[in-house]
Amino acid sequence: MADKRVKMIASKSQDLNAWYTDVCTKAGLMDYASAKGFIIYRPDGYAIWEEVMNYLNRRFKEVGVRNVYLPTLIPMSLLKKEMENFEGFAPECAVVTKGGDKTLAEPMVVRPTSECLFSDYYKDIVHSINDLPIKDNQWCSVVRWEKTTRPFLRGAEFLWQEGHTLHADKNEARAFALSILRIYDELGRDVLALPFVTGSKPSSEKFAGAEETFTIEGLMPDGQALQCGTSHFLGQGFPKAFGIRYTDHNNQLAYPYYTSWGVSTRLLGALIMVHGDDNGLVLPPRVAPIQAVIIPIRADENPEVLKAAKELEANLSKAGVRVSLDDSNKTPGWKFSQYEMKGVPLRIEIGPKDLAKGEAVLTRRFDESKSVLPLSSLPAQVPVLLDEIHAGMYKKAYDYLKSHIYTCTSKEEIDTVLKEHKGFVRMMASDTPEEEAFFKKEYAATPRVLPFDETPFGDKDPVNGEKADKVLYFARAY
Amino acid sequence: MADKRVKMIASKSQDLNAWYTDVCTKAGLMDYASAKGFIIYRPDGYAIWEEVMNYLNRRFKEVGVRNVYLPTLIPMSLLKKEMENFEGFAPECAVVTKGGDKTLAEPMVVRPTSECLFSDYYKDIVHSINDLPIKDNQWCSVVRWEKTTRPFLRGAEFLWQEGHTLHADKNEARAFALSILRIYDELGRDVLALPFVTGSKPSSEKFAGAEETFTIEGLMPDGQALQCGTSHFLGQGFPKAFGIRYTDHNNQLAYPYYTSWGVSTRLLGALIMVHGDDNGLVLPPRVAPIQAVIIPIRADENPEVLKAAKELEANLSKAGVRVSLDDSNKTPGWKFSQYEMKGVPLRIEIGPKDLAKGEAVLTRRFDESKSVLPLSSLPAQVPVLLDEIHAGMYKKAYDYLKSHIYTCTSKEEIDTVLKEHKGFVRMMASDTPEEEAFFKKEYAATPRVLPFDETPFGDKDPVNGEKADKVLYFARAY
Numbered sequence: 001m002a003d004k005r006v007k008m009i010a011s012k013s014q015d016l017n018a019w020y021t022d023v024c025t026k027a028g029l030m031d032y033a034s035a036k037g038f039i040i041y042r043p044d045g046y047a048i049w050e051e052v053m054n055y056l057n058r059r060f061k062e063v064g065v066r067n068v069y070l071p072t073l074i075p076m077s078l079l080k081k082e083m084e085n086f087e088g089f090a091p092e093c094a095v096v097t098k099g100g101d102k103t104l105a106e107p108m109v110v111r112p113t114s115e116c117l118f119s120d121y122y123k124d125i126v127h128s129i130n131d132l133p134i135k136d137n138q139w140c141s142v143v144r145w146e147k148t149t150r151p152f153l154r155g156a157e158f159l160w161q162e163g164h165t166l167h168a169d170k171n172e173a174r175a176f177a178l179s180i181l182r183i184y185d186e187l188g189r190d191v192l193a194l195p196f197v198t199g200s201k202p203s204s205e206k207f208a209g210a211e212e213t214f215t216i217e218g219l220m221p222d223g224q225a226l227q228c229g230t231s232h233f234l235g236q237g238f239p240k241a242f243g244i245r246y247t248d249h250n251n252q253l254a255y256p257y258y259t260s261w262g263v264s265t266r267l268l269g270a271l272i273m274v275h276g277d278d279n280g281l282v283l284p285p286r287v288a289p290i291q292a293v294i295i296p297i298r299a300d301e302n303p304e305v306l307k308a309a310k311e312l313e314a315n316l317s318k319a320g321v322r323v324s325l326d327d328s329n330k331t332p333g334w335k336f337s338q339y340e341m342k343g344v345p346l347r348i349e350i351g352p353k354d355l356a357k358g359e360a361v362l363t364r365r366f367d368e369s370k371s372v373l374p375l376s377s378l379p380a381q382v383p384v385l386l387d388e389i390h391a392g393m394y395k396k397a398y399d400y401l402k403s404h405i406y407t408c409t410s411k412e413e414i415d416t417v418l419k420e421h422k423g424f425v426r427m428m429a430s431d432t433p434e435e436e437a438f439f440k441k442e443y444a445a446t447p448r449v450l451p452f453d454e455t456p457f458g459d460k461d462p463v464n465g466e467k468a469d470k471v472l473y474f475a476r477a478y
Numbered sequence: 479m480a481d482k483r484v485k486m487i488a489s490k491s492q493d494l495n496a497w498y499t500d501v502c503t504k505a506g507l508m509d510y511a512s513a514k515g516f517i518i519y520r521p522d523g524y525a526i527w528e529e530v531m532n533y534l535n536r537r538f539k540e541v542g543v544r545n546v547y548l549p550t551l552i553p554m555s556l557l558k559k560e561m562e563n564f565e566g567f568a569p570e571c572a573v574v575t576k577g578g579d580k581t582l583a584e585p586m587v588v589r590p591t592s593e594c595l596f597s598d599y600y601k602d603i604v605h606s607i608n609d610l611p612i613k614d615n616q617w618c619s620v621v622r623w624e625k626t627t628r629p630f631l632r633g634a635e636f637l638w639q640e641g642h643t644l645h646a647d648k649n650e651a652r653a654f655a656l657s658i659l660r661i662y663d664e665l666g667r668d669v670l671a672l673p674f675v676t677g678s679k680p681s682s683e684k685f686a687g688a689e690e691t692f693t694i695e696g697l698m699p700d701g702q703a704l705q706c707g708t709s710h711f712l713g714q715g716f717p718k719a720f721g722i723r724y725t726d727h728n729n730q731l732a733y734p735y736y737t738s739w740g741v742s743t744r745l746l747g748a749l750i751m752v753h754g755d756d757n758g759l760v761l762p763p764r765v766a767p768i769q770a771v772i773i774p775i776r777a778d779e780n781p782e783v784l785k786a787a788k789e790l791e792a793n794l795s796k797a798g799v800r801v802s803l804d805d806s807n808k809t810p811g812w813k814f815s816q817y818e819m820k821g822v823p824l825r826i827e828i829g830p831k832d833l834a835k836g837e838a839v840l841t842r843r844f845d846e847s848k849s850v851l852p853l854s855s856l857p858a859q860v861p862v863l864l865d866e867i868h869a870g871m872y873k874k875a876y877d878y879l880k881s882h883i884y885t886c887t888s889k890e891e892i893d894t895v896l897k898e899h900k901g902f903v904r905m906m907a908s909d910t911p912e913e914e915a916f917f918k919k920e921y922a923a924t925p926r927v928l929p930f931d932e933t934p935f936g937d938k939d940p941v942n943g944e945k946a947d948k949v950l951y952f953a954r955a956y
Binding site: 031034035038040041068069072073096099124140157159 | 513516517519520524525528544545547548549550551552572574575578579585588595602614618623
């Protein structure tokens with residue numbers, strides 16, 4: 001093969017957008033489908049999503065959630081019922097008007113989300129208090145008519161999970177929605193190495209029909225916020241609109257409390273943007289399809305190098321490491337670039353000199369730090385190193401997030417932050433529609449989150465001068 | 479709670495259809511969606527499918543297959559290209575004509591299968607021999623416009639996997655399609671306890687565009703065949719139609735060879751029909767969401783019974799058994815019926831007398847055989863018992879299949895079999911369109927499979943008297 005370096009990509013700091021699409025395509029995560037707005041999840045991209053699925057399936061199971069599957073298509077009348085009952089719910093949908101060669105009496109939409117479908121189902125299966133709680137989850141894709149494509153971040157179709165639960169007790173329902181948000185936050189911390197600000201959505205940003213929407217908000221390298229997952233406490237709105245009732249302990253008819261919650265492949269977008277660098281993708285070890293790549297050096301003249309590399313591959317694999325040996329005839333330089341682009345967390349080189357000393361050279365993708373270790377120690381050491389890499393990546397991202405939260409107590413400070421620093425503005429807020437309008441007009445920004453567990457640091461909103469008892473983060477957002 | 483038995487279901491032998499839908503709904507596997515043709519996969523139904531997914535993901539990975547995801551919607555022009563190139567491909571589709579509130583310039587269909595979408599993608603990513611082989615698989619749902627619903631067997635939407643591979647070498651491609659069929663056959667044998675007849679589809683029953691279609695055919699209790707999975711060797715048809723080409727070792731442009739293959743939730747239908755009985759569902763242990771249920775007897779007066787039951791639950795769970803303890807206040811009789819209906823493979827009763835002897839009573843769902851075993855032996859014995867149950871269920875189904883294959887060497891014999899016995903007619907065949915027309919007209923039956931590895935037992939087709947060198951099974955079919 002030609003000894004050429006992997007094709008260059010745009011600079012992350014100079015052109016984030018170009019860099020982002022370069023990485024998505026050149027790291028082999030996705031491809032554009034020929035239909036506008038749609039993408040193809042290639043094996044290395046889908047594998048990351050599968051690790052998210054594995055983690056969440058395990059966590060959901062622990063809290064009694066089971067998987068189900070409801071239809072892809074929703075009768076228009078069901079969606080309309082939701083739109084009429086919940087102001088602000090007006091998804092742009094793909095509409096099926098023909099089945100076979102016949103025009104349908106009632107059009108159907110490709111699911112944009114499934115609350116109305118679950119509600120229609122629950123009304124038939126919920127009868128008594130003994131049927132509660134119900135805790136369902138569905139892995140599927142959703143379609144929202146959207147012609148701009150930013151891979152994983154915005155597009156006509158994405159993959160997600162949508163959870164739906166019903167509870168007899170209001171507090172139990174709200175607490176459950178919160179417990180799911182904690183799972184999402186831990187998915188970030190423990191799997192994706194992504195830190196989030198967690199809290200409630202300001203009233204203007206809640207899901208239509210929600211009493212409270214809880215959110216995990218990430219911060220991207222351009223200082224823009226990205227909503228990475230939400231959990232809604234929906235109260236009794238859907239049960240009342242769709243007639244879901246049960247006989248309670250006192251033999252009275254009652255409406256249950258509803259929660260719904262979801263994360264999507266948008267998380268892949270966050271992961272790419274937060275961790276990647278000018279050499280390409282940087283994957284956190286726990287979702288990397290290949291965690292360590294072994295590259296033999298000058299193996300053609302030194303057959304014992306390849307032998308040692310194969311032995312190491314077998315030993316690491318036995319130790320539970322997702323390892324790959326690249327013994328192709330490409331140059332080491334080409335391979336280095338290639339696996340950097342693909343974001344493989346750890347590179348292990350073995351050359352004749354290393355082998356003579358019984359050693360290998362290990363290079364961590366995320367900070368390029370090198371170490372030389374005895375070959376025999378690697379099956380024990382590599383899993384430790386991968387955990388260190390995860391911790392290091394999380395810390396780096398966490399430090400970035402924390403250092404881009406700016407506490408502001410005056411309009412002037414807000415102006416300065418949004419012009420000079422970019423990131424979250426942290427302020428005392430009144431959370432009113434007027435305030436929201438001001439943010440949008442003045443800064444093209446939105447109120448993102450009322451964070452959990454923060455102590456008020458004043459009692460006046462610096463934007464409108466009104467009384468304020470809530471801490472609010474706002475920012476420009478994706 | 480009221481001490482009533484679980485609602486009765488129809489008799490399997492007297493009314494298979496009514497029995498089947500009774501079991502599907504009353505065992506909690508599915509529910510009907512309000513849109514005609516669509517069903518809801520409830521947790522106990524979806525869990526079976528998840529076990530199928532787990533097994534196949536593991537097996538596919540062993541042969542180098544990776545998961546991908548391509549769009550739900552296919553531009554009409556792509557589907558038309560397939561229809562124009564491959565005679566007989568004319569799926570009834572759900573057609574999207576509107577996006578948001580605008581009429582689309584080009585309608586799109588909800589995927590009925592994705593060969594044209596994969597081909598359109600492959601033409602962009604396949605360039606050189608180094609890009610081959612490609613081995614992709616997709617888990618998704620497909621929609622085919624169909625108003626009759628027989629849960630899992632027929633309907634507007636089902637869940638499936640569809641594999642798509644490209645190979646430079648023709649023999650490699652054909653062998654790969656065959657190796658996938660072997661995996662499907664082993665899924666039946668080792669996971670679902672379902673025996674199949676394996677072989678090639680007769681020419682009239684091949685997938686449009688396929689050079690060869692390999693199939694696993696099951697036999698249902700009414701003597702009708704059910705196609706349970708297919709693997710297609712597609713030759714170069716799709717690459718030629720869609721322009722997928724690569725530069726080979728001699729720097730010449732060449733077309734790769736294509737295979738595609740799939741199994742669907744139809745397998746759940748086969749499993750229900752083959753194993754179920756008049757008391758409801760009978761689940762093979764390896765897909766059962768609950769493998770063993772513990773039912774304490776007279777625990778209200780004997781607190782030590784509940785204590786022992788809980789201890790047993792913990793120990794079985796530690797031994798890797800999916801176990802559930804039902805300590806609700808329903809009567810043992812109600813519980814027995816309930817878990818019989820749900821098909822739980824093993825029931826474990828502990829009462830005060832058993833406990834005094836340090837024993838429990840175990841009842842196997844599929845053959846109702848009982849054994850009394852020391853409590854302390856159960857963590858070791860239950861996994862063994864579950865394997866025995868699996869083997870017993872497979873043998874029972876295998877014996878049924880084998881005893882319903884009738885070798886016929888004359889028209890009279892064929893008549894007799896289809897009138898009196900029901901099952902597969904095994905005969906020497908010429909595999910011609912005329913023969914197929916005759917089967918359809920005379921017996922409302924179709925040629926199902928040219929089985930692998932069977933020795934010809936004559937040289938003349940008893941139907942049309944023509945020269946015949948192939949063994950053929952034909953039957954009425956779902």
